[in-house]
Amino acid sequence: MSKTNKSFIHVPKPTLERLKRYYTYFLQLEAEYISSEELAEKFNIKPEQVRKDFTYVNITGKPKVGYHVPSLIKELGLLFGKEVLENIIIIGAGNLGSALAKYSGFEKLGVKVVAIFDNDPKKIGSFVGELAVLPLSAIERVVKRFKVKIGVICVPEESAQEAANLLVGVGIKAIWNFAPVPIDVPETVIVENQDISSGILTIKHILDKK
């Protein structure tokens, strides 16, 4: 059975994190081939680690040449479900929600923001890029119309659970939560907490040790 069949592979989290970083790097890379040594140097890891990571995708490198970058992009694209375009919605049209809605890099990753919602009457009807900010009452209709499975929470922490409940109530399958608080959802719903502060704390920790 192909290792790229998403239903049958379990990639350990640290490997998955590295594969994601390689993938976004390859999307911008112009070279046709890349060796494990070059990639290892770029990401400050060992070449053996790179080779081990690639055992999770259906690709092998050529001796003295390296890995074929377009094939890596294709295989990693399959791993991350890039072949299927997922429509996503954002709740919260503030600083972060607006920035995400305008981010042009999502489509390369197989993701399209189809709507942004807010509960502030002053924001409803205003535009974020090409999207009009919609009232929360329109969520159900949008989710059905665009077959949306992924919702993004960009509301203040005190409203995060309310936003999560709303998303779960309209049948959202996965939540990307930017609010710095845990949300309580049924086990069947996937939650990815994007804690931006953890990145800066890691940097500060490393700086402190240097």
Ligand SMILES: NC(=O)c1ccc[n+]([C@@H]2O[C@H](COP(=O)([O-])OP(=O)(O)OC[C@H]3O[C@@H](n4cnc5c(N)ncnc54)[C@H](O)[C@@H]3O)[C@@H](O)[C@H]2O)c1
């Ligand atoms: N701005 C950042 O760089 C950043 C970084 C990391 C995390 N975050 C987190 O992301 C979230 C949003 O941050 P921000 O800076 O965009 O805040 P913001 O105040 O600029 O925007 C929040 C938006 O959510 C709306 N809102 C509030 N309650 C709502 C509800 N129940 N339903 C729908 N909309 C609602 C508000 O009207 C507002 O437009 C926060 O939880 C914040 O901690 C922000």
